[in-house]
Amino acid sequence: MRRKLYGLGVLAVLLVGVYASLDRYAVSRELATLERVRTLIELGEMDAARNNLRWLLWFRPKHSEATFLLGLGQLNQKQFSEAIASFKVAHSNLAGVASHPELREEIETSLGTTLLLEGQLDEAEKYFRAVLERNPEADAVRSSLQGMYLKQRRAHEAMRVLEDRLKVFTHDLSVLPSILLLLSVPSPQKTLTYFERVDEKCPGQSAVRLALGRAHQDLGQFEEAEQYLRGAVSSNQSNQLAQVSLASFLIEQNQVAEAERSLASLTSSMSDGASVDWKDQYWLALACLAERREQFEKAIEALDRIVDSRPLDPGELLRKARLLQRLRRVNEAGVLHQQAAEISQARLQLAAASHRVSKETPTSAECREIAEQCSKMRKPDWAEGWLTIGRNVERLEEIVRSSSTPPELNLDEIFYNTAGDQ
């Protein structure tokens, strides 16, 4: 009996040991698999990533991280609906689990971002807010939230998020693009105060001074603008964007001699094929300078560099038209005036139609009208998007016509997904 008991004890120990080994092996294999999957996703090898996840999910179907990674792969393959479903499963699997705060944040952030891409803004906001409740310093999430508010034209809410970001802002300039974005909302004076706060925290930054200079310029505060633009150049002599911006400002202020010197120093960087990000600004400044000197042919030559790359910019078409008029090439100018007017009107009608349908469900006819405007603006992808919406709406209209109780229509998601950023 004792021997039997002893034997059973040994067996139990052996079994526990085997189980522990197996479990340890499984855990380590699981961790290795998850690590491998992340790498594969980063490398874009989605099939391999999915194969690796398959056995793990078969073995542990409620594995949160595996489900999350599956969603991440789907997201990378632009399978947004599938990704959202996976993220939601991963999120619900974590329910009631106090651990894994980092994974939870990762899931909620990804879910919010994907919902944002799908135009499900209210739900996206819910997940972003959840992340921020637990981790107020999650700047990437604030950034997404802020971008979402801007997209919805909820400017004051975007401002509030930006203010929160600035509270935890420490040393980098990652908020700068956001502030630049905010310049497009109607509060330039308030926006300027943000730049000033950034400048206080990061004194002497050329990029910040440049931004401040441009903001003052937009506000018509030319003395301050000049001071900051000069500051941007002097604090970083190699900031060529600042040099071009200063030159453009000086031309506008009729200080052409200094502007000319400033542009001349940049000419060597403008060899053919140069891919500097201030290229258009440089050619534009050169065109304006030549125009001021009444060297209209030279101005056209410089401007053509921009018109070629931005054929749908009515402002540049009109600028070239003006130069042609000064050369008394009236017919050529007339063609450009006509093109610019057509583009501008198409833009305006597009804005009007978008504005109209953003407030209420559009009719299929309105969708077709917008699609037509998009085509006139040579935006075939937008046009196709609106035609798709139009077809969907048409089907819904048929349902409405044949049904006594019309369905609730929420077309926000299709607008945001298929109509482009208008």
Next chain:
Amino acid sequence: MSHLVRNRVMVGIGSAAVVASLIWLVLPVAQQTLPRNNRPIAQPLPRTPPKDKATPESVPPIQFTRVTQSSGIDFQYYGNPSPEHYMTQQNGGGVALFDFDADGQLDVFLVNGSHFELPAESANATNRLYRGGADWQFSDITVAADLEAFGHGMGCTVGDYDSDGFPDLYVACYGRNRLWQNAGDGTFEEVTDFAGVGDELWGTSPAFADLDGDGLLDLYVVNYVHWSPEEPPCMSRHDPPMRLSCSTLERIGQSDVLYKNLGDGRFEEVGKAAGIAIEEVGKGMALTIADLDEDGRLDVYVANDTTPNYFFRNLGSMRFEEVGVAKGVAISENGDVGAGMGVACADYDRDGHFDLSVTNFRHQINDVFRNLGAAGFVATNTELGLDYLSTLPLGFGIVMRDFNLDGWPDLFVANGHIWDLSPAGQGDDYEMLPQLFLNEHGVRFREITDDVGEYFRSRHLGRAAAFGDLDNDGDFDLVVAHMDEPVALLRNDALPEGRVLRLRLIGTQMARQPLGARVEVRIGDEWSIAHIPSGESFQASHDERVILAVGDNARAATVRVWWPGGEKEEWKNVATGELVYLIEGQGRMALPHTQ
């Protein structure tokens, strides 16, 4: 009280009649009629070449003093935004400066608004006429002049359509427009029905001018958009949403109307036949009528809100062709279709061509279109330094005249938002500072708003703005209408650099009041041009007299007049300093300076 006023008016009329009869007795002096086809083009002044920091060494001071409080004008616009924020409550009422009783003193007419719930009648909020006297004293003679009228008034215009020597009055409305004939005895009689000019669309800015050259003033009425107070309210996209007046963007425009004067007190609407009622319907706010392409015929330029501006080229025989795009004046410099609120017209660079300027919405640039003659117009906002300075305000009335009498037309803009967005906390101003820009020899406009008087240092809801020499001191004063405060009378206290030439034109074969006529003045080798304003600014009508600075030593000038649709005529040795009447085909006469 009204009896006393009426007596005063009658005395004024009596003296004016004597003066008027004297004018007609004067013999021609050194007049010369030029053949029509031998078109004299003003020799352009050499334009100051671009230079660094172009600023003249000494800048003549411009000072405006607000004198409303002591003037007797207590007009307060009635149609301010109500909680319902109807669309009709955003434009304010018009202003007209004209000498209705021919006493040599400008009078002021102000248009009132209304509310749908509390109509103007219930508040006795009538249009008002103030008779001008000496020392900036005005008396309200609305009742005595039989001009009491209520409604959703918008712009107004003045023109002697019946050629009796007394200017008549037309008011555009949301609803039926109205015409009052000046009886010449200090009273007006409403003749809308008989004249057939009671257009019922939403009229904004009207203007009289002889557009077919038949010697009679025709009437152009700019119309706005289709809208009804029964329509659902418009809400902003703020959180929480705010109720605002509806955006023009989503409205359908209304065709402008053109009334041809038949010469017997009646008009005929000819917009469609004339080519004014075109397919691409604009949403009009303002206009100016002048010979912009220098072919001897008056053209019509219309500022449209969120639709391209019109340039109706006059083809003759009351036919027009819309050429805004081809002329380069349809859209803004940056390609935006602007919100076209007001229009100014003057030769800012003194090259012998009339230039245009248009006020637009907040976050849009105001336009300046330089007239190159045959090559059309080019936008010059940026090179003049006016782009950034005009993007923050929302401009309405705009006046381009030489306020400091240095020979270069300056620029005044009345600003104010149509929506009070302050609850949204986005930093959008509702009331805004007006702006004054000094013309630096046609090369640059420099903002001098801070330095030109108290009125310019406070914020207003500026709308219509009219110019005229209200105190007969030889410079242009301003009258600015607001939404929420009494109208502002701004006395120009600038000290002129030299003498001025002051002219009033009287047609005989052509329209008696030659609105839109081009005037060319030569002093030595230098030419300047001016015109009799027709339309201009926003919902306003202006002093018909020409005032041009001629420098310190010029005692006399050569003056050429292009009578609209008629001959050109030249006068030599026209005296400077005093007001001179130039009478078509009959010479000139200088009148004593009326104080």
